[in-house]
Amino acid sequence: MESHSVPARVLVVGTGFIAAQHAAAIHAEPRLELAGVVDIDPGRAAAASRANGGVPWFTDLGAALAETGADGCVVCTPNDTHADIAVQVAAAGAHLLIEKPLATDVAGARRAVTAFARAGRVLMPAHSHRHYDYALAVREAIGSGDLGAVDLVRLSILGGWIWPDWRGWMLDPARSGGHALHNGVHLLDLVTWWTGDTPETVYARGRRRTAPELGIHDYLEMTVGFAGGAVAVCEMSRGHAPTSYARRDVLVTGTGGILTLPWDAEAGTVTDESGTALLPPGGTDGFATQIAAWADALTGAPPAVTGADGLLAVAMGVAAERSIADGRPVRVADVLEEAA
Amino acid sequence: MSGALRTLPWGSGGLGTQDHQRDMYLPAFRGHPGFTVVETAAGDLTTAIAETGAQVVSVCAPPEERAARIVEALRAGCHVLADKPLALDVADAERVAAVARETGLVCMPAHHHRFGAAVQAARGALAAGRIGLPWNVQADFLVDGGDPCPQGELVNFGLYPVDVVLALTGQAVERVHALPGRDPARSTLLLLDHEHGLTSTITVGRLHGTAAAPGMALHRYRVSGSGGVMDVDATRPGATVRTASGTRTAWHGPGTVGRMLTALHAAIVTGRPPEVGPGDALAALRVTDAATRSLTLGTPVSLDPSEV
Numbered sequence: 001m002e003s004h005s006v007p008a009r010v011l012v013v014g015t016g017f018i019a020a021q022h023a024a025a026i027h028a029e030p031r032l033e034l035a036g037v038v039d040i041d042p043g044r045a046a047a048a049s050r051a052n053g054g055v056p057w058f059t060d061l062g063a064a065l066a067e068t069g070a071d072g073c074v075v076c077t078p079n080d081t082h083a084d085i086a087v088q089v090a091a092a093g094a095h096l097l098i099e100k101p102l103a104t105d106v107a108g109a110r111r112a113v114t115a116f117a118r119a120g121r122v123l124m125p126a127h128s129h130r131h132y133d134y135a136l137a138v139r140e141a142i143g144s145g146d147l148g149a150v151d152l153v154r155l156s157i158l159g160g161w162i163w164p165d166w167r168g169w170m171l172d173p174a175r176s177g178g179h180a181l182h183n184g185v186h187l188l189d190l191v192t193w194w195t196g197d198t199p200e201t202v203y204a205r206g207r208r209r210t211a212p213e214l215g216i217h218d219y220l221e222m223t224v225g226f227a228g229g230a231v232a233v234c235e236m237s238r239g240h241a242p243t244s245y246a247r248r249d250v251l252v253t254g255t256g257g258i259l260t261l262p263w264d265a266e267a268g269t270v271t272d273e274s275g276t277a278l279l280p281p282g283g284t285d286g287f288a289t290q291i292a293a294w295a296d297a298l299t300g301a302p303p304a305v306t307g308a309d310g311l312l313a314v315a316m317g318v319a320a321e322r323s324i325a326d327g328r329p330v331r332v333a334d335v336l337e338e339a340a
Numbered sequence: 341m342s343g344a345l346r347t348l349p350w351g352s353g354g355l356g357t358q359d360h361q362r363d364m365y366l367p368a369f370r371g372h373p374g375f376t377v378v379e380t381a382a383g384d385l386t387t388a389i390a391e392t393g394a395q396v397v398s399v400c401a402p403p404e405e406r407a408a409r410i411v412e413a414l415r416a417g418c419h420v421l422a423d424k425p426l427a428l429d430v431a432d433a434e435r436v437a438a439v440a441r442e443t444g445l446v447c448m449p450a451h452h453h454r455f456g457a458a459v460q461a462a463r464g465a466l467a468a469g470r471i472g473l474p475w476n477v478q479a480d481f482l483v484d485g486g487d488p489c490p491q492g493e494l495v496n497f498g499l500y501p502v503d504v505v506l507a508l509t510g511q512a513v514e515r516v517h518a519l520p521g522r523d524p525a526r527s528t529l530l531l532l533d534h535e536h537g538l539t540s541t542i543t544v545g546r547l548h549g550t551a552a553a554p555g556m557a558l559h560r561y562r563v564s565g566s567g568g569v570m571d572v573d574a575t576r577p578g579a580t581v582r583t584a585s586g587t588r589t590a591w592h593g594p595g596t597v598g599r600m601l602t603a604l605h606a607a608i609v610t611g612r613p614p615e616v617g618p619g620d621a622l623a624a625l626r627v628t629d630a631a632t633r634s635l636t637l638g639t640p641v642s643l644d645p646s647e648v
């Protein structure tokens with residue numbers, strides 16, 4: 001991938017809800033070219049092909065890799081398939097941008113990291129929030145030193161929108177890894193990246209707000225204690241009322257000051273019969289930034305998010321799920337050691 | 341003013357350098373039509389009460405002897421406004437509660453933040469079922485600048501947001517987990533489990549001081565309920581005035597201390613139970629005590645159900 005004149009050829013694997021955003025980002029990135037789409041569901045694979053100018057479609061990843069000779073894959077399949085698919089992509093000598101979580105357990109995440117280290121290929125977990133304007137703004141404010149040493153962090157991403165119905169794999173802890181793995185890793189990764197610190201303990205509390213029969217906790221509160229002295233409270237909710245509720249809120253205090261990023265900081269609001277909501281913030285497309293960072297990594301730049309980052313986020317997610325079950329703080333090092 | 345309650349300030353002690361008598365209570369008593377401040381040179385409280393004919397004592401005796409002075413004032417037949425903390429340990433707080441019960445006099449711990457207009461409105465709305473059954477509260481009580489309390493800010497003002505959460509929800513705390521901030525004396529994170537599965541999370545801290553100090557950097561409560569969410573900025577109401585010399589908040593109505601005195605006055609003259617009493621001081625003290633234990637142990641601490 002030395003030359004910019006020859007775009008890297010990329011497969012999108014798993015053509016469900018989030019895949020379209022990745023495909024759009026690939027089309028917009030001159031260093032990448034969509035080589036084909038893969039989905040075990042032939043109808044979806046074919047539809048994705050049609051939506052993307054008739055690129056070749058496949059129901060088998062091995063066949064797709066062999067036939068297209070793709071340089072890289074963007075994987076958007078359900079969480080429980082990630083580790084095996086990652087190992088398969090590494091074995092084929094391709095690079096990988098993989099949706100979060102890197103795996104649903106630490107052993108799987110470790111297998112993926114090891115496979116890519118051996119293959120000498122790029123592994124970048126898609127912790128997409130790192131590429132959003134708000135997250136970059138917080139990171140830059142902390143990095144500027146204006147806030148001094150970070151003390152408390154609050155990151156709350158709250159919604160009332162649960163996945164469509166019981167058939168969604170996101171609701172099945174065996175497939176999603178549980179909500180701490182599914183969505184929690186976004187926040188756990190972000191606060192770790194913001195503070196630049198090593199997470200030591202996770203104390204988490206979970207609720208089943210939408211229905212007592214839920215197998216996952218649709219509301220999560222994950223409190224991270226960092227080795228350097230910072231503490232972070234991460235709230236992830238799909239269980240708020242009303243269902244239209246959508247808020248993101250950030251607070252950072254440090255020895256030098258305080259940063260607040262309230263829910264309405266990013267755009268104007270609109271009030272109508274259904275209440276008050278945020279207008280779309282006209283910021284940067286995070287998926288475009290993410291794919292550009294991956295393209296950078298393919299040409300030798302260090303990846304914006306490393307396999308080790310993805311592994312750590314998985315370990316923190318596992319610690320959170322365990323803490324909810326046990327009602328006590330869980331040491332991240334213990335979780336990492338078990339699966340060593 | 342005739343008809344106003346004769347009020348004797350007693351003591352100017354507090355945690356660290358603070359003097360709430362001079363800075364908070366006296367100006368509020370002086371500015372309140374329901375009270376008139378009386379003074380004396382007497383060296384002991386019982387004599388001072390006798391000399392002035394005081395009906396109310398504003399007790400800011402040093403924390404070590406505060407409970408004893410409150411009891412002395414009650415025994416002398418006076419109603420009491422007690423600086424916080426009303427007592428340093430649970431045993432003393434229980435003693436005060438027992439004497440207040442026995443005498444039937446008003447003994448109000450100065451938990452003035454629960455009287456804030458925004459908090460009171462939220463409390464009323466919650467009690468009226470506006471957001472259904474509350475299941476979570478997220479609170480921040482972050483003071484901007486000022487002198488750090490030598491005993492630590494958890495002991496100093498940790499009880500304020502705990503008291504507000506209890507006032508808002510009415511759900512007793514059953515379990516406490518606490519995490520230290522970067523400087524454990526300056527900031528603490530409280531994670532509380534209440535009755536009925538309610539959880540609350542409270543940051544308590546003192547910032548080193550920004551250009552806007554001193555003041556409240558953040559004082560807010562987000563309450564999530566089965567039917568909706570309430571965001572309560574406890575620093576409101578207030579107009580923001582930005583000028584060449586800086587930014588300040590302006591408001592016409594009484595502040596939290598003035599509103600507390602109105603509640604004190606109402607309880608005394610009507611004989612109705614006061615909105616906050618020694619039991620509330622005890623409840624908050626049990627939480628901050630448990631938090632201190634949790635900080636030492638690194639694990640959650642259960643409160644004895646018999647105490648709740």
Ligand SMILES: NC(=O)c1ccc[n+]([C@@H]2O[C@H](COP(=O)([O-])OP(=O)(O)OC[C@H]3O[C@@H](n4cnc5c(N)ncnc54)[C@H](O)[C@@H]3O)[C@@H](O)[C@H]2O)c1
Nearest residue numbers: 014015016017018039040041076077078079081099100128
């Ligand atoms: N970064 C974000 O903001 C974000 C948002 C949503 C989802 N995600 C992640 O993206 C991934 C996909 O989520 P989604 O919501 O698009 O799910 P989805 O169910 O809509 O799509 C998944 C697709 O993968 C296909 N699939 C299943 N197993 C496969 C396999 N072994 N090989 C090939 N295809 C397979 C399914 O048929 C389906 O079409 C998940 O890992 C999820 O955590 C990330």
